[in-house]
Amino acid sequence: MKQVLSVQDMSVTFELHESEVHAVREMNFNLSEGETMAVVGESGSGKSQAFLAIMGLLAKNGRAGGRAMMGDINLIGMPANELDRHRGKDIAMIFQDPMTSLNPTLKVKTQLSEVLVKHRGFDKAQAVKTSIEMLERVGIPEPVKRANAYPHELSGGMRQRVMIAMALLCQPKILIADEPTTALDVTVQAQMLDLFKTLTNDFGTSLVLITHDLGVVAGVADRMMVMYGGRAVEKGVTDDLFYDPRHPYTLGLLHSTPHIAKRAKRLDPIQGMPPSLEHLPKGCSFNPRCAFAFDRCLIERPPLIDTGNGREKACFYEGPMAYGKVA
Amino acid sequence: MDQTPINLLEIKGLKKTFSVSGGLFSKALTLTALEDINFSIRKGETLGIVGESGCGKSTLGRCILQLLSPDEGQVLWLGQDLTKLPAEEMRMRRQDLQIIFQDPLASLNPRMTVGDIIADPLRTLRPELNKEERRARVLKTMASVGLLPEMINRYPHEFSGGQAQRIGIARALITEPKLIVCDEPVSALDVSIQAQILNLLAELKDELGLTLIFISHNLSVVRHVSDRILVLYLGRIVELATGDEIYEEPRHPYTRALLTAVPIPDPKLARLRNIDALRGEIPSPINPPSGCTFRTRCRFAKPYCAEKRPPLETIENNRLVACHRWREIEVPQEAVLGA
Numbered sequence: 001m002k003q004v005l006s007v008q009d010m011s012v013t014f015e016l017h018e019s020e021v022h023a024v025r026e027m028n029f030n031l032s033e034g035e036t037m038a039v040v041g042e043s044g045s046g047k048s049q050a051f052l053a054i055m056g057l058l059a060k061n062g063r064a065g066g067r068a069m070m071g072d073i074n075l076i077g078m079p080a081n082e083l084d085r086h087r088g089k090d091i092a093m094i095f096q097d098p099m100t101s102l103n104p105t106l107k108v109k110t111q112l113s114e115v116l117v118k119h120r121g122f123d124k125a126q127a128v129k130t131s132i133e134m135l136e137r138v139g140i141p142e143p144v145k146r147a148n149a150y151p152h153e154l155s156g157g158m159r160q161r162v163m164i165a166m167a168l169l170c171q172p173k174i175l176i177a178d179e180p181t182t183a184l185d186v187t188v189q190a191q192m193l194d195l196f197k198t199l200t201n202d203f204g205t206s207l208v209l210i211t212h213d214l215g216v217v218a219g220v221a222d223r224m225m226v227m228y229g230g231r232a233v234e235k236g237v238t239d240d241l242f243y244d245p246r247h248p249y250t251l252g253l254l255h256s257t258p259h260i261a262k263r264a265k266r267l268d269p270i271q272g273m274p275p276s277l278e279h280l281p282k283g284c285s286f287n288p289r290c291a292f293a294f295d296r297c298l299i300e301r302p303p304l305i306d307t308g309n310g311r312e313k314a315c316f317y318e319g320p321m322a323y324g325k326v327a
Numbered sequence: 328m329d330q331t332p333i334n335l336l337e338i339k340g341l342k343k344t345f346s347v348s349g350g351l352f353s354k355a356l357t358l359t360a361l362e363d364i365n366f367s368i369r370k371g372e373t374l375g376i377v378g379e380s381g382c383g384k385s386t387l388g389r390c391i392l393q394l395l396s397p398d399e400g401q402v403l404w405l406g407q408d409l410t411k412l413p414a415e416e417m418r419m420r421r422q423d424l425q426i427i428f429q430d431p432l433a434s435l436n437p438r439m440t441v442g443d444i445i446a447d448p449l450r451t452l453r454p455e456l457n458k459e460e461r462r463a464r465v466l467k468t469m470a471s472v473g474l475l476p477e478m479i480n481r482y483p484h485e486f487s488g489g490q491a492q493r494i495g496i497a498r499a500l501i502t503e504p505k506l507i508v509c510d511e512p513v514s515a516l517d518v519s520i521q522a523q524i525l526n527l528l529a530e531l532k533d534e535l536g537l538t539l540i541f542i543s544h545n546l547s548v549v550r551h552v553s554d555r556i557l558v559l560y561l562g563r564i565v566e567l568a569t570g571d572e573i574y575e576e577p578r579h580p581y582t583r584a585l586l587t588a589v590p591i592p593d594p595k596l597a598r599l600r601n602i603d604a605l606r607g608e609i610p611s612p613i614n615p616p617s618g619c620t621f622r623t624r625c626r627f628a629k630p631y632c633a634e635k636r637p638p639l640e641t642i643e644n645n646r647l648v649a650c651h652r653w654r655e656i657e658v659p660q661e662a663v664l665g666a
Contacts, residue, residue: 158608187604219590
């Protein structure tokens with residue numbers, strides 16, 4: 001499979017008044033054509049910041065290091081004017097809240113056609129026509145009417161479709177979707193996830209799906225990367241991580257997620273809460289919440305190592321992981 | 328299950344409308360948020376209320392607590408109609424009926440200490456308690472929700488979302504209520520914290536014999552906590568049944584569609600599943616479809632569904648369903664759970 005993005009030793013750091021916070025450290029992954037990779041983690045795990053860094057969208061006090069190679073160009077550290085040639089065209093990103101990503105004062109068609117005029121040199125009429133076609137493609141009923149509407153006149157699901165349509169206009173190789181369905185109702189979410197599957201299959205788009213919802217991951221992702229405290233702690237094929245998690249955090253997340261078909265009396269959640277990036281525990285960041293932590297975990301940080309079959313994990317514990325402390 | 332159910336709360340013919348401005352020079356429009364709401368809650372049960380945004384689930388919670396006054400209908404608390412109670416008496420009644428909100432930080436006064444926030448209901452409802460007694464109660468309640476005693480003098484901003492929600496729960500518990508309305512209590516929380524709070528609510532319910540109304544858009548969460556589940560669509564009850572009945576044998580096409588849309592954290596099941604995707608989106612409650620309001624998205628709809636509104640029928644096991652065609656529609660199990 002052709003590789004479209006290769007991230008090597010990427011880091012994200014934020015300058016605070018008197019200190020630095022490392023939001024992402026030593027991130028490495030490859031993304032293949034037409035593949036869906038889920039990035040899973042809780043607040044503060046660094047999952048969003050990593051991809052904002054790739055898009056050159058970090059806050060002013062943020063700094064990215066390492067490389068994010070798209071072919072032979074490195075997106076990290078690229079000046080904004082140069083990045084603009086690729087953003088939207090080769091790599092696009094959509095966000096959780098479509099209302100804050102759309103310009104409220106411009107009609108949908110104006111916002112969409114602008115992309116085509118700028119990146120693909122279309123004339124105005126041609127751009128509007130193509131925009132309307134794309135609206136139809138992403139499942140918007142009455143696309144001509146919607147194209148003439150302002151964002152506030154559309155429902156949440158409709159706005160998210162407009163965002164997706166905008167992201168797809170230039171047929172980017174890579175689409176990064178940051179919690180794209182979190183603000184939507186389940187029925188609309190299901191339509192949206194279906195749309196993502198069509199995209200990766202029909203357009204060959206590579207999708208990065210950033211989410212905290214393991215249900216969403218199970219439905220669409222080929223591979224997944226679990227993040228904790230700014231680092232990847234487990235990576236592998238989706239089924240492997242669901243049915244045979246090797247990192248206690250992955251296992252804990254699975255046990256914390258209510259399953260509609262399996263009603264347990266009590267969930268078996270991870271104790272404690274996600275760490276603050278400013279005060280990461282010594283050794284393994286997860287050790288204070290881990291049921292399997294031992295001496296070594298308190299002192300030494302486990303590196304992310306390849307355990308075969310395309311799997312990687314960052315954990316010293318090798319024994320069985322029967323959870324069930326509560327159940 | 329229980330032979331002599333005691334109805335703690337009975338809702339009869341509840342209706343709530345809001346007036347919506349139609350623009351500067353046009354006349355106000357009426358939005359019907361709830362209509363024909365009839366159900367009862369037994370002592371000690373957890374009733375889940377599910378539905379998509381705008382279905383009226385939060386409005387229903389607020390009408391029960393009289394935080395909003397219904398236009399029509401009765402809210403009977405142990406036989407007493409709360410809608411007719413004078414304000415002062417209703418205020419005292421709130422000892423028994425409490426609420427937990429979705430956004431834990433926004434629902435806590437940032438200028439009050441945790442101790443003062445939790446003690447606040449006592450000042451109004453139990454003025455006879457002196458300072459020491461109040462403090463003792465606060466500490467006891469804090470312990471029961473997993474807050475440490477030294478947190479009593481801290482301010483809300485010093486807490487994470489999960490801890491703030493514990494403060495909200497403690498505030499609801501301090502008056503020793505019989506019923507708590509939980510309005511999306513875990514939606515703003517991280518997955519691991521969400522599970523901790525769900526477990527806490529289940530423990531408290533068992534320990535204190537609480538009755539819970541659990542409002543959420545997340546069906547997996549509702550399924551996990553509820554004994555019975557009420558499904559709302561555009562302000563009307565479409566189905567009410569036990570959790571198992573709803574999930575194993577949904578009668579209403581809307582319930583069925585909702586269930587198939589719920590993401591399952593199991594890749595093999597997720598692939599097997601046949602999503603009964605709903606067409607389109609929820610119609611506007613200002614101008615709802617005629618007859619059955621769900622017909623515009625229902626793949627079983629017939630012309631007569633547009634003419635007559637389906638009544639809320641009581642079927643076997645005291646289940647409620649509002650659909651003209653519920654008898655004719657077969658629901659294959661695998662469509663719902665993929666198993």
